[in-house]
Amino acid sequence: MSLSVRVEQHGGPEVMQLVDLPLQPPGAGQLRVRHQAIGLNFIDTYQRAGLYKVALPSGMGSEAAGTVSAVGPGVSGFAVGDRIAYAGGPLGAYSEERLLPAANAVKLPANVSVEAAAALMLKGMTAWYLLHRTFPVRPGTTLLMHAAAGGVGSVLVPWAKQLGATVIGTAGSAEKAGLAREAGCDHVILYREQDFAAEVRKLTGGSGVDVVYDSVGKDTFAGSLDSLRRRGTLVSFGNASGKVPPFEPVLLAEKGSLFLTRPRLVDHIATRAELETAANALFAVIASGVVKPEIRQRYPLREAARAHAEMEARQTTGASLLLP
Numbered sequence: 001m002s003l004s005v006r007v008e009q010h011g012g013p014e015v016m017q018l019v020d021l022p023l024q025p026p027g028a029g030q031l032r033v034r035h036q037a038i039g040l041n042f043i044d045t046y047q048r049a050g051l052y053k054v055a056l057p058s059g060m061g062s063e064a065a066g067t068v069s070a071v072g073p074g075v076s077g078f079a080v081g082d083r084i085a086y087a088g089g090p091l092g093a094y095s096e097e098r099l100l101p102a103a104n105a106v107k108l109p110a111n112v113s114v115e116a117a118a119a120l121m122l123k124g125m126t127a128w129y130l131l132h133r134t135f136p137v138r139p140g141t142t143l144l145m146h147a148a149a150g151g152v153g154s155v156l157v158p159w160a161k162q163l164g165a166t167v168i169g170t171a172g173s174a175e176k177a178g179l180a181r182e183a184g185c186d187h188v189i190l191y192r193e194q195d196f197a198a199e200v201r202k203l204t205g206g207s208g209v210d211v212v213y214d215s216v217g218k219d220t221f222a223g224s225l226d227s228l229r230r231r232g233t234l235v236s237f238g239n240a241s242g243k244v245p246p247f248e249p250v251l252l253a254e255k256g257s258l259f260l261t262r263p264r265l266v267d268h269i270a271t272r273a274e275l276e277t278a279a280n281a282l283f284a285v286i287a288s289g290v291v292k293p294e295i296r297q298r299y300p301l302r303e304a305a306r307a308h309a310e311m312e313a314r315q316t317t318g319a320s321l322l323l324p
């Protein structure tokens with residue numbers, strides 16, 4: 001049996017139920033994985049609430065790390081006892097043990113702990129594709145990262161610094177601003193108090209930044225467009241404050257021939273080769289010490305509802321784990 005979180009209807013944190021599910025032996029192409037640490041991500045709240053539709057009833061959670069407890073027929077490259085991690089689903093990470101397509105798992109190098117992997121796989125591979133694929137950040141790039149003290153922010157900021165960028169971060173409180181500076185931000189704007197687009201203009205001598213990474217969505221979309229240089233790029237990759245409302249594409253012309261993209265991690269790790277490229281890039285920056293697992297909240301698996309409530313109330317910083 002495996003203690004697991006299930007959702008039968010969309011709603012608040014209270015719709016997550018703890019159930020004891022029977023465990024099947026792994027089928028063809030599958031591994032059975034005993035979790036040691038489970039990554040919490042803001043996307044989990046969208047899937048629970050119904051902002052992102054999932055077929056119900058459903059498990060919860062897209063990211064975890066642990067050890068292989070059984071190997072299904074036809075699987076090569078994995079053995080019982082291997083330390084592995086995965087990110088991007090399928091849903092069901094909020095559990096003690098589960099079945100997983102072997103194609104989604106990567107073996108952990110000796111220098112990456114299971115806790116670090118659970119904290120970093122999803123957020124770190126996201127930071128990788130945002131910085132290397134969506135907009136290639138180079139020495140001289142000036143970027144704006146919203147929620148810089150959050151999970152993805154705590155990974156993307158030091159990585160962007162290592163690539164030679166000037167990083168402007170936003171943060172929801174003075175304490176978070178301190179964490180964003182510690183992560184490497186050159187400048188931090190308290191966007192609940194200040195007009196962040198006006199501050200960005202001041203910090204860039206009036207020109208605006210090359211790229212904005214915006215995962216806040218509804219509340220920041222307009223200001224993010226106003227923070228860009230002519231022909232700059234808005235990367236809208238999340239909706240922590242709600243979905244971006246519909247708008248006329250001509251707005252992008254009026255604001256300076258801007259580029260807008262709305263990417264997802266799953267489309268950047270869709271093949272085995274892409275997954276390995278992303279994971280290896282992440283493992284390299286962990287090994288070099290550029291990216292560290294900033295695990296600042298740990299919750300027992302049984303307290304997943306409290307974890308969601310705190311995440312949605314903007315009370316978390318860095319990465320959060322559920323521990324089975």
Ligand SMILES: NC(=O)c1ccc[n+]([C@@H]2O[C@H](COP(=O)([O-])OP(=O)(O)OC[C@H]3O[C@@H](n4cnc5c(N)ncnc54)[C@H](OP(=O)(O)O)[C@@H]3O)[C@@H](O)[C@H]2O)c1
Pocket residue numbers: 040041042043122123126147148149150151152153170171172173176215216219237238239240241242263264265266311312313314315316317318
């Ligand atoms: N597209 C992709 O591939 C992809 C992959 C991973 C994550 N994401 C997105 O990236 C974002 C960050 O994910 P994460 O798991 O690392 O979460 P997180 O950054 O740890 O938490 C979200 C943060 O957003 C900020 N925020 C601003 N307005 C908010 C509001 N009204 N309600 C709640 N939070 C608000 C808060 O920071 P402040 O208090 O500092 O404002 C909050 O801590 C999420 O939007 C997530 O969906 C997208």
